[in-house]
Amino acid sequence: MELTSPSEETKKPQKKAVITESVPKIAKIQLVSSHPEVYEPCDDSFLLVDALLADRLNLINQNPKFCLEIGCGSGYVITSLALILSQCNPSTQFFATDINLHAAQTTLQTSANHGIHCEVVVTDIASCLQKRLQKSIDVLVVNPPYVPTPEDEVGAVGIVSSWAGGFNGRTVIDKILDVVDELLSTNGLTYMVALSENDPSEICQVMREKGFGSKIALQRSTEEERLCVIKFWRERETNEVDREITDNGSSLNGWLGRVPFVNSLWKKGNETSNS
């Protein structure tokens, strides 16, 4: 039952899809499994899902093959992403990782409760997947442990590791930033939660140096914390565009005319190199 229901839903009411689409589905709190040692969906989880909902059309148009959540906890986020995509992209595959075995089991249960299938692996960040899934992840979502804590609490056994972020809350975040480049596909998108204490603009700077564009997709303040969701994407390099132009050979103008987006990018690149 778990597996067939989402794709069946897409098949049946094709004509009505447009109408039902106006109320996009996300995970239902009452169907989210729980465990005393697993992080329950909180303001940060809701913010991340809201950012995904706001970017829903972009995500759907991307027609992702592979999506990955690092640190899946209860499974609320990856299940919501799967539900957002399932209607139009029934073949998208979902992977999730956590260092906490109970979280992995809870995520599997939560996704099954929603008729979704997600492949869950217990691992540190994505270490056992990053080699083979190199440049293959089309959507990466992360709500990392971001709370500034003493370094020795990071990765501790049990629930502590779901929030303990070490110095400036950046210890796990920085490790994740290191693998984004390895994992993300050419058009891949990353959505990551951060706290103001994590210094989001410095995070964006780090990613800019790796060739990524970024923006604050959404932010929200609660009584205790100021949270945001940062979105990253691979910036198209000017010389990459140049290479494609030469590859396409003879009719340079004709080709550029057909691809207005690349055309403007190319011009922009030229302007900067002239100045």
Place this chain on the structure above:
Amino acid sequence: MRLLTHNMLSCNIKGVTNGFPLKLEADKWVTKEVDLNADFLRGVFPKIEWPALVAAARALDYGDLPEQADGSMLTSEDFLRRFHHALLELHVEEGALVCPETGRRFPISKGIPNMLLHEDEV
């Protein structure tokens, strides 16, 4: 755990250079049908290490995959059906993944592989 995931996992113990493919030892597995999408299969085929998929499928008593495969086979409906079945419909519930270089065993329990390393392995 689907065989798609098996195909994407490698052993990352410090110093291991040849951590792929992990040998699959399966004690319990189930089949769950799911709709076939030919475009998806064609898109994902180049990312698949074919011999690893064949070996893993065999560990689940599924021997209907050809020993070798190339892109030209993706036009065959029969081939796509077998590929689809092996990649997405077989789920390992209980078993282990064994590192080809060190012999280290990673358990699969309730469908979840536990790839966490011990402190002296990272």
